[in-house]
Amino acid sequence: xxxxxxxxxxxxxxxxxxxxxxxxxxxxxxxxxxxxxxxxxxxxxxxxxxxxxxxxxxxxxxxxxxxxxxxxxxxxxxxxxxxxxxxxxxxxxxxxxxxxxxxxxxxxxxxxxxxxxxxx
Numbered sequence: 001x002x003x004x005x006x007x008x009x010x011x012x013x014x015x016x017x018x019x020x021x022x023x024x025x026x027x028x029x030x031x032x033x034x035x036x037x038x039x040x041x042x043x044x045x046x047x048x049x050x051x052x053x054x055x056x057x058x059x060x061x062x063x064x065x066x067x068x069x070x071x072x073x074x075x076x077x078x079x080x081x082x083x084x085x086x087x088x089x090x091x092x093x094x095x096x097x098x099x100x101x102x103x104x105x106x107x108x109x110x111x112x113x114x115x116x117x118x119x120x
Contacts, residue, residue, distance in 0.1 A: 005045055008065030011052035012106040018049045021105055025082050042067065064101060066111035068118065072098040075112045084110065 012018035019038045023029050026047075032039035038049040047067070069075040072090045079102045080086065087109050090100035098114040 005065065007046035007048055008067075009048040009050055010104065010106065010108040010110075012049050012108070013052055014106070015049055015051045018104075018106050021083065022047065022049065025079060025084075064109045064111045066099060066113040069112045069114055072100055072112050072114035075114075076100045076102065079110070079112070 010018070015035065015038060019030060019033060022038075022040060026040055026042060028040070030038045030040045036051065040047040045067075076086075076090045083105045084102035087101040087103050088099075090098055090112075092098050096116045099111065101109050101111045104110050
């Protein structure tokens with residue numbers, strides 16, 4: 001039985017730089033900060049950073065976690081201003097749901113979703 005998203009882990013080549021960048025986009029510091037793992041509690045969900053051997057483009061071929069936002073267009077723009085690059089523009093996919101993805105400065109695809117139907 002699945003209980004919902006709990007953790008999304010991104011592999012990064014510079015964990016300190018990644019920690020600082022993710023602290024900037026989230027607006028707060030991690031609750032767990034060690035050289036082998038950095039963890040952020042994002043409204044009860046875990047965004048984790050782990051060191052990788054290299055910044056491989058193949059990271060973007062994996063599964064994408066979508067993080068809930070209130071305004072997908074505004075969140076997408078803010079991510080770009082903070083150094084991400086567009087992977088997929090924000091688009092409505094039906095029912096008022098809007099999704100988009102960016103690549104973080106470490107080669108990971110970071111998804112955002114505005115879903116008026118999802119309530120915690």
